[in-house]
Amino acid sequence: MNTATYKVTGMTCNGCANKVKNLLSELDGVDAVEVDLAAGRATLRASRGIDEARVVETLEEAGYEAARA
Numbered sequence: 001m002n003t004a005t006y007k008v009t010g011m012t013c014n015g016c017a018n019k020v021k022n023l024l025s026e027l028d029g030v031d032a033v034e035v036d037l038a039a040g041r042a043t044l045r046a047s048r049g050i051d052e053a054r055v056v057e058t059l060e061e062a063g064y065e066a067a068r069a
């Protein structure tokens with residue numbers, strides 16, 4: 001089990017939060033995603049190592065800025 005929190009910049013409404021949650025949920029090995037819209041944070045739980053570059057790339061392609069928190 002592996003947990004990682006990311007700072008996500010640019011989420012402005014619940015639609016954004018849901019989009020981020022869905023996108024990250026589709027990534028390999030990701031079991032659960034929690035998104036905190038107000039705090040601008042996403043936390044991933046994964047059964048194996050999280051591919052950090054893939055997480056950041058996925059968020060950036062969707063129009064957000066992301067960095068490991």
Ligand code: 9UX
Nearest residue numbers: 012013014015016019
């Ligand atoms: Mo809300 Mo976000 O209308 O991509 S969904 S701003």
